[in-house]
Amino acid sequence: MEQSAVKYISTRGKAPAIGFDDALLGGLARDGGLYVPQTWPRLDAPAIAGFRGLPYPELALRVMRPFMEGSIADAALAGIIDQAYRNFDTAEVAPLVALGDGEWLLELFHGPTLAFKDMALQFIGPLFDHVLKARGEWITVVGATSGDTGSAAIEACRDRNAIEIFILHPKDRISEVQRRQMTTVLSANVHNIAVAGTFDDCQALVKAMFNDQPFRDRHRLTAFNSINWARVMAQIVYYFWAAVRLGAPERAVAFAVPTGNFGNVFAGYAARATGLPVGQLVVGSNRNDILTRFFETGAMQIDAVHPTISPSMDIQVSSNFERLLFDLQDRDGRRVAAIMEGFRETGRFAVEARVLQAARAMFDGARFDDDATRQTIRGVLEDFGRLIDPHTAVGLAAGRARRRDLGVPMVALATAHPAKFPDAVEAATGVRPALPAHLSDLFERPERCAVLADDLAQLKRHVEERARARAAA
Ligand SMILES: *Cc1c(COP(=O)(O)O)cnc(C)c1O
Numbered sequence: 001m002e003q004s005a006v007k008y009i010s011t012r013g014k015a016p017a018i019g020f021d022d023a024l025l026g027g028l029a030r031d032g033g034l035y036v037p038q039t040w041p042r043l044d045a046p047a048i049a050g051f052r053g054l055p056y057p058e059l060a061l062r063v064m065r066p067f068m069e070g071s072i073a074d075a076a077l078a079g080i081i082d083q084a085y086r087n088f089d090t091a092e093v094a095p096l097v098a099l100g101d102g103e104w105l106l107e108l109f110h111g112p113t114l115a116f117k118d119m120a121l122q123f124i125g126p127l128f129d130h131v132l133k134a135r136g137e138w139i140t141v142v143g144a145t146s147g148d149t150g151s152a153a154i155e156a157c158r159d160r161n162a163i164e165i166f167i168l169h170p171k172d173r174i175s176e177v178q179r180r181q182m183t184t185v186l187s188a189n190v191h192n193i194a195v196a197g198t199f200d201d202c203q204a205l206v207k208a209m210f211n212d213q214p215f216r217d218r219h220r221l222t223a224f225n226s227i228n229w230a231r232v233m234a235q236i237v238y239y240f241w242a243a244v245r246l247g248a249p250e251r252a253v254a255f256a257v258p259t260g261n262f263g264n265v266f267a268g269y270a271a272r273a274t275g276l277p278v279g280q281l282v283v284g285s286n287r288n289d290i291l292t293r294f295f296e297t298g299a300m301q302i303d304a305v306h307p308t309i310s311p312s313m314d315i316q317v318s319s320n321f322e323r324l325l326f327d328l329q330d331r332d333g334r335r336v337a338a339i340m341e342g343f344r345e346t347g348r349f350a351v352e353a354r355v356l357q358a359a360r361a362m363f364d365g366a367r368f369d370d371d372a373t374r375q376t377i378r379g380v381l382e383d384f385g386r387l388i389d390p391h392t393a394v395g396l397a398a399g400r401a402r403r404r405d406l407g408v409p410m411v412a413l414a415t416a417h418p419a420k421f422p423d424a425v426e427a428a429t430g431v432r433p434a435l436p437a438h439l440s441d442l443f444e445r446p447e448r449c450a451v452l453a454d455d456l457a458q459l460k461r462h463v464e465e466r467a468r469a470r471a472a473a
Pocket residue numbers: 115116117148149226258259260261262263264265312313391392415416
């Protein structure tokens with residue numbers, strides 16, 4: 001079947017429409033916006049019914065193919081997908097586990113770094129490599145991480161010739177396991193930087209580097225974080241994967257998603273836009289509840305970042321929300337640009353009642369503090385004999401609190417392995433989760449990491465000195 005190639009446009013309306021490969025390599029659009037498909041490809045009911053029983057890589061190919069028409073050839077794409085999910089510790093890739101009362105856990109943590117970021121990044125690493133090799137090009141990946149993205153990006157890029165990678169993390173604000181998963185990768189092309197500041201400070205530094213056009217061009221800066229469209233795309237797959245197991249397309253399925261940057265739950269929205277019957281999307285927040293407050297009030301209002309036991313959600317600015325805002329504003333890029341500009345200046349914006357209503361037709365939000373999170377972890381151990389991580393617990397609790405229809409299965413996305421947050425899990429249950437075998441010597445491995453101030457000029461010098469070798473080569 002011939003399909004015309006999907007183009008990608010910016011949420012801020014001022015960048016030209018580009019093909020998939022350019023959106024992949026470009027990351028952030030030049031007008032500061034995020035790339036989205038110009039039109040949502042549609043998978044109809046017979047196509048979705050045909051997903052039943054397919055192995056994960058085959059289903060991934062069928063879901064992602066329409067987003068990549070005109071890019072990479074089918075056989076090469078199939079090879080990359082196979083390679084990506086071969087690194088998972090179960091052939092199922094993303095097991096769906098029954099709890100009770102139509103409640104399910106979708107385990108997205110079976111990749112090399114034990115968090116759901118691997119679901120997309122294990123695919124994107126080889127995809128970048130393929131596209132770069134075909135073009136005879138190289139890139140510098142720069143990203144900020146609140147803990148899990150960084151290690152997943154590093155695992156995806158390590159030892160790849162065409163990629164130099166710099167990952168910023170907030171010093172002392174991520175777990176030791178998270179840090180070591182990054183800093184113990186000693187590959188020459190991997191550069192870890194601990195910044196004295198918060199995750200939002202790190203993200204602001206990365207954005208500022210991208211906004212320096214000459215610097216960006218000189219080093220071919222590329223984003224690997226969740227603003228990259230290809231990451232969202234790869235995450236759409238597991239919504240289809242779970243839903244067809246629970247009766248889609250004949251039956252709707254609801255999802256509960258522990259949310260930080262809004263990338264994961266936006267993939268659920270994209271699955272729905274592509275044709276999947278998604279009954280409800282529940283956003284779970286920890287004490288950093290800017291999104292939950294938005295769904296309650298229609299106002300996005302920045303607050304201080306509070307450290308919690310679910311640190312990958314200790315975020316106030318959820319970058320991917322802009323993609324939803326674009327659709328909520330009838331895809332009016334100028335409108336979105338004005339809103340985001342005001343948000344940058346004042347730390348606040350509000351949408352009209354009509355827009356809030358449209359958002360609420362699909363989304364709910366709920367917040368849980370650390371005590372409630374520990375209680376949920378304890379409850380799941382008591383009721384089902386399973387250990388879950390604090391992020392998963394926030395999402396699960398949110399799904400329970402906001403579930404609209406008990407006839408619709410609720411799938412809670414399990415975004416990290418409990419052993420990634422052993423202190424929090426032990427504090428909640430008295431049981432210390434063990435690392436899987438492939439990471440059992442993590443605490444004995446040597447680390448390498450630079451420590452820098454929250455200072456753009458110093459950071460640029462640091463990148464310049466290390467990326468220069470390759471630029472000159
Ligand atoms: C990144 C992350 C989240 C938040 O996902 P977003 O796509 O940023 O909303 C939740 N849980 C875990 C374990 C994560 O690593």
